Amino acid sequence: MHTLLALVMVAAGPVPVATTGLDWQPCGTEKGVSCATLTVPVDWARPRGATIGIAIAKREATDQAHKVGTLVFGPGGPGDSGVDRVVGNAGRFRDLRARFDIVSFDPRGVGGSSAMTCDPVLMQAAPDPVLTSAKQFQETLRHNRELWADCERRTGPVWRHADTLSTVRDVEALRKALGERQLTFHGSSYGTLLGQEYASRYPGRVRAMVLESVTDHSSRDTASFLSAQAWAFEDAFDDFLATCPECAEPWQRLYADPGRGGMTRFDLIAITHKLLKDGEYERLAALIKSGQGQHVRLDVVIPAFCADWSLPVHSYADYRRILRQAERVAPDTHFPAQAFALTMCLGWPHVTNPQHDLDVRTRVPLLLLNSRHDPATGINWARNVERQLGSRGVLVTYEGTGHGSYSLSACMREIADDYLVDVTVPARGISCPR
Incomplete structure (x- = not known):
């Protein structure tokens, strides 16, 4: 005890x-x-x-x-x-x-x-998680619809029934089966x-x-979901900066020009998120000081996540507004890695378990x-x-x-x-x- x-x-x-x-x-x-x-x-x-x-x-x-x-x-x-x-x-x-x-x-x-099965070529062809134009917004919508249709053909009917409420029923069945x-x-x-x-x-x-x-x-809309995640990312990043104050300026230089480190802007956010999540402060400091990043995939099961979260983004202008709101919450880190969820679920047709208290x-x-x-x-x-x-x-x-x-x-x-x-x-x- x-x-x-x-x-x-x-x-x-x-x-x-x-x-x-x-x-x-x-x-x-x-x-x-x-x-x-x-x-x-x-x-x-x-x-x-x-x-x-x-x-x-x-x-x-x-x-x-x-x-x-x-x-x-x-x-x-x-x-x-x-x-x-x-x-x-x-x-x-x-x-x-x-x-x-x-x-x-x-x-x-x-x-x-x-397990969900999708065309690996289509998966690899996914647009950058951070959208930069109205054209890219439309291309992402088109890609998502093509990808989801392919995944459903390959996976079968569970594609439409992978939400958490369905898994809750599975756990209750498991409890009974366990006696x-x-x-x-x-x-x-x-x-x-x-x-x-x-x-x-x-x-x-x-x-x-x-x-x-x-x-x-319980987040009622897309902006509040992303801003809550932005706050958490900023909080963890600021805790890291307390151990490495000299890392602040080179990180911002990388954010301004991530290509010189062989990254996209999302790559920098994602690797920073992962190392903060793992408590790897020394590795993050070394990455920032070297200026050399790496690509990180933040994979989740698409129909499980997208069926659980109503995160509508109605236009590219709406998308930019949501990211600007997140940046006001997190001026040091700009946006959180979970921004990928907005593009991953863009155009998702059937949210079966939307947010609620x-x-x-x-x-x-x-x-x-x-x-x-x-x-x-x-x-x-x-x-x-x-x-x-x-x-x-x-x-x-x-x-x-x-x-x-x-x-x-x-x-x-x-x-x-x-x-x-x-x-x-x-x-x-x-x-x-x-």
Whole structure:
């Protein structure tokens, strides 16, 4: 137990039943790791229609006699593989492996769960993520429509049903198949949106839920979405500049003329975002001082992201207005890497899960974890989600940098593990030192 904090105790809830509806088979190279396939409808509105298989992986608890139950991990992205996390990277939950079976999955459209397939030539031909003319705006619209039609032909009907609300139904089916009366869940990054939506739809089924690196899905329009991301990027960049004040001027020179470093302007923003996200301040300083950058792809599963976010941009003039608003929020960094989402989803025809305020009525408060300086999921997002949750949410802050505070701080990990094992809810306002 974490003895240094004031804590509120909540009963842990019922012990899970032992039945299972999955055919587990050994996979990977380690003992106690197995894989299965969960069959679910492609379209949950048509439960007797076409089906897809969701790839599942499990790592058995090392102390079965004292096992609490099953911990389901919600991967990020959208596009990360939960199966790979369980089979090949067990270190993340090393202190929980005695008390829980660790289970995760490839969300629909990812890896072993009907992965999205598109023409690689069309994918490579995508326009620059930062648009500079009305002509490029129209070319992007045309390219997107051609690409999406090709992807849907190759991928099949799951292309139109890869949104988070569909994945929520998959997780509920997984809970039932695991024989768990209630869900114990740890979602990271985009997996926090999955957790929020699950808790909204199935509040009585939540035993404990950790949301790490928190996504806020309440932005009402495109400009507020991008400005919130711009604030987080600027905040993380300014934290970096406090360690390297001499980096400010050469970074701005690179921004003004990125071609001399073999980059586009978006390349500079993207590599800066990635190194800030990974807490790689020394590498970022070296890159800036050398003036030599690199190309970074920020891949996500298109129909998962675009179906979850209504980010309309009506014209090139509208696009420029949105970016100018972001630059007013972030005068040092100009615009965030997430600007690529505007062009990636430009013209998307069917948003099935648009932004909305949370309505969560779980008995146990959700535990939110976030770094103070995270360019991907900023503390501004985490605070706004805590505000929406009210008494049903408690935010713990890591007073450092980087994305994924559970893996960055032993203090954060201990608080989260106590909560998951015993449903021990920390007092409001707790933080962990850098």
